[in-house]
Amino acid sequence: MFGDFTAVNAITFDVKQGEIFGFLGANGAGKTTAMKMLIGILRPTHGHALVAGFDVYKQPESIKRNIGYMSQKFALYNDLTVTENVAFFGGIYGLSKALIKTKTKMLLDELGLENVANTLVGSLPLGWKQKLAFSVALLHEPKIVFLDEPTGGVDPITRRQFWEMIYKSANQGTTIFVTTHYMDEAEYCDRISIMVNGKIEALDTPEMLKRQFNVATINEVFLKLARG
Amino acid sequence: MNPFLGFIKKEIYHILRDRRSLLILLGMPIVQILLFGFAITNEIKNVEVAILDYSKDATTLEIINKISASPYFSINQLMMHEADIESVFQKGKVKAVISFEKDFGKNLIKDRHATVQIITDATDPNTANTISNYINSMVQSYLNEHNKTLTPTYQIIPQTRMVYNPELKSVYMFVPGVMTVILMLISAMMTSISITKEKELGTMEVLLVSPLKPLQVIAGKVVPYIFLSVFNAVIIIILGIFVFKMPIQGSLLLLGLESVLFIITSLTLGILISTISASQQTAMMASLMGLMLPTILLSGFIFPISSMPVILQVISNIIPAKWFIIIIKGILLKGVGISFIWKETLILIGMTLFFIAISVKKYKIRLE
Numbered sequence: 001m002f003g004d005f006t007a008v009n010a011i012t013f014d015v016k017q018g019e020i021f022g023f024l025g026a027n028g029a030g031k032t033t034a035m036k037m038l039i040g041i042l043r044p045t046h047g048h049a050l051v052a053g054f055d056v057y058k059q060p061e062s063i064k065r066n067i068g069y070m071s072q073k074f075a076l077y078n079d080l081t082v083t084e085n086v087a088f089f090g091g092i093y094g095l096s097k098a099l100i101k102t103k104t105k106m107l108l109d110e111l112g113l114e115n116v117a118n119t120l121v122g123s124l125p126l127g128w129k130q131k132l133a134f135s136v137a138l139l140h141e142p143k144i145v146f147l148d149e150p151t152g153g154v155d156p157i158t159r160r161q162f163w164e165m166i167y168k169s170a171n172q173g174t175t176i177f178v179t180t181h182y183m184d185e186a187e188y189c190d191r192i193s194i195m196v197n198g199k200i201e202a203l204d205t206p207e208m209l210k211r212q213f214n215v216a217t218i219n220e221v222f223l224k225l226a227r228g
Numbered sequence: 229m230n231p232f233l234g235f236i237k238k239e240i241y242h243i244l245r246d247r248r249s250l251l252i253l254l255g256m257p258i259v260q261i262l263l264f265g266f267a268i269t270n271e272i273k274n275v276e277v278a279i280l281d282y283s284k285d286a287t288t289l290e291i292i293n294k295i296s297a298s299p300y301f302s303i304n305q306l307m308m309h310e311a312d313i314e315s316v317f318q319k320g321k322v323k324a325v326i327s328f329e330k331d332f333g334k335n336l337i338k339d340r341h342a343t344v345q346i347i348t349d350a351t352d353p354n355t356a357n358t359i360s361n362y363i364n365s366m367v368q369s370y371l372n373e374h375n376k377t378l379t380p381t382y383q384i385i386p387q388t389r390m391v392y393n394p395e396l397k398s399v400y401m402f403v404p405g406v407m408t409v410i411l412m413l414i415s416a417m418m419t420s421i422s423i424t425k426e427k428e429l430g431t432m433e434v435l436l437v438s439p440l441k442p443l444q445v446i447a448g449k450v451v452p453y454i455f456l457s458v459f460n461a462v463i464i465i466i467l468g469i470f471v472f473k474m475p476i477q478g479s480l481l482l483l484g485l486e487s488v489l490f491i492i493t494s495l496t497l498g499i500l501i502s503t504i505s506a507s508q509q510t511a512m513m514a515s516l517m518g519l520m521l522p523t524i525l526l527s528g529f530i531f532p533i534s535s536m537p538v539i540l541q542v543i544s545n546i547i548p549a550k551w552f553i554i555i556i557k558g559i560l561l562k563g564v565g566i567s568f569i570w571k572e573t574l575i576l577i578g579m580t581l582f583f584i585a586i587s588v589k590k591y592k593i594r595l596e
Contacts, residue, residue, distance in 0.1 A: 084238075
């Protein structure tokens with residue numbers, strides 16, 4: 001709640017384990033606010049919510065240990081090297097030194113970043129930073145990863161690669177909660193919800209939504225809902 | 229790895245890799261103390277004076293010798309005509325002209341009084357005042373020496389003694405002052421910038437979503453700056469002792485503890501600033517305008533508080549630096565112990581607690 005403006009009004013939904021859940025909505029629809037409530041940065045005024053099986057009111061600390069978060073800004077430290085960033089974020093989740101070492105090796109190998117392991121993150125291209133940020137968010141093997149508009153400002157090829165990474169971790173059992181503005185990305189999700197003015201107006205698989213609204217693309221579903 | 233230690237390590241990387249800021253952080257105290265110590269000085273030394281001597285007798289010669297022998301003055305030239313005074317001042321080198329009347333020595337014996345005129349260049353009023361006082365007292369002392377042989381008339385001779393800084397060295401005033409300003413600047417400005425930087429980058433959100441407690445995040449940001457500030461305080465004191473021969477009268481331990489207290493006060497101010505500013509620029513402006521100027525102008529560092537208008541004297545009470553300067557001058561110059569400065573110490577502790585209370589309140593509002 002911001003003053004007497006209700007950004008998120010009594011939304012109800014559940015996300016299954018290992019699912020890729022697309023959280024859609026126009027700017028100002030309340031996506032980010034809802035997400036911040038789930039990850040414990042904002043406190044909902046009332047309601048009931050479980051994240052990874054933990055209560056948002058009573059067990060915020062347990063939630064924090066079991067979720068990963070990647071913000072819109074690919075928040076890595078530009079003045080730290082790739083390895084140092086990984087070590088830092090692993091460290092604040094309490095991973096042991098040895099574990100961080102093996103994880104770093106795996107991660108560099110997977111992303112093909114071995115050559116830039118000791119390069120400052122600030123000098124990497126945006127697409128690399130974004131993939132690195134995603135891997136860093138997964139470092140402590142969270143049950144759920146929250147991705148806040150993860151592909152903004154990135155070229156289509158990198159976006160494609162990024163979604164491949166998302167699929168891969170979903171297949172390994174990680175639940176993905178992703179907000180996006182790109183409607184083609186929405187089609188990649190297992191299920192999507194569309195928020196309008198603080199309420200969830202639609203929630204289903206992309207196929208079912210298109211059928212329900214009798215249109216060919218999610219884009220059209222979105223436009224129909226957003227225009228009211 | 230201990231999450232908190234990892235966090236501090238990260239902060240140290242930030243500080244060490246920002247070479248320009250680091251250079252400013254470590255270089256500024258040295259440059260400032262040397263600048264204030266050497267360049268900006270209220271003392272006069274080797275001031276060039278011109279002599280206009282219409283008498284040219286033994287008495288004037290003796291007085292002139294006395295003046296030129298002192299470290300304060302050197303004779304630039306001997307003038308011949310009163311008309312030259314104007315042009316001599318305009319050239320700018322000569323700051324004072326001393327003019328003896330005709331038959332100075334003869335008049336002194338015959339009439340029991342003679343006139344010497346001191347003309348000073350008052351474009352810089354403070355210096356002019358000091359110069360004229362110095363010359364005055366030299367003439368006076370000449371007179372006193374010679375009066376011994378004469379029959380004494382009524383005379384009151386005030387004996388002044390300047391305690392704690394007998395040579396009136398202004399560097400004694402600047403060392404505590406610069407130390408205060410530097411500690412305030414580094415502690416408050418740098419922490420507020422470094423916290424708002426995380427907000428701007430979006431990393432603050434990521435940190436708050438992590439298992440790190442908000443208090444750990446703030447403490448992790450602050451700890452490296454405590455060390456940096458202590459390091460600077462030590463450098464300033466060392467420069468004061470070895471370069472400017474400043475005596476340390478009081479206990480170094482007490483000085484250290486009080487400095488750490490003031491550093492913490494400044495850090496909490498920095499945290500407070502960071503909770504109310506969204507960007508690094510706002511934080512910097514708030515620190516500069518809100519802290520630096522009052523610290524320099526209203527703390528008694530340069531301008532004595534007792535000669536300010538009442539309203540400013542009242543305002544000066546809420547400037548933490550004012551209290552620290554009283555404390556540090558007390559310890560350094562007067563050698564006082566805690567029994568003389570407990571009140572100021574308590575005020576600083578009170579301010580610190582107050583800043584922490586507001587910060588915590590503001591911080592919670594932002595989080596919920």
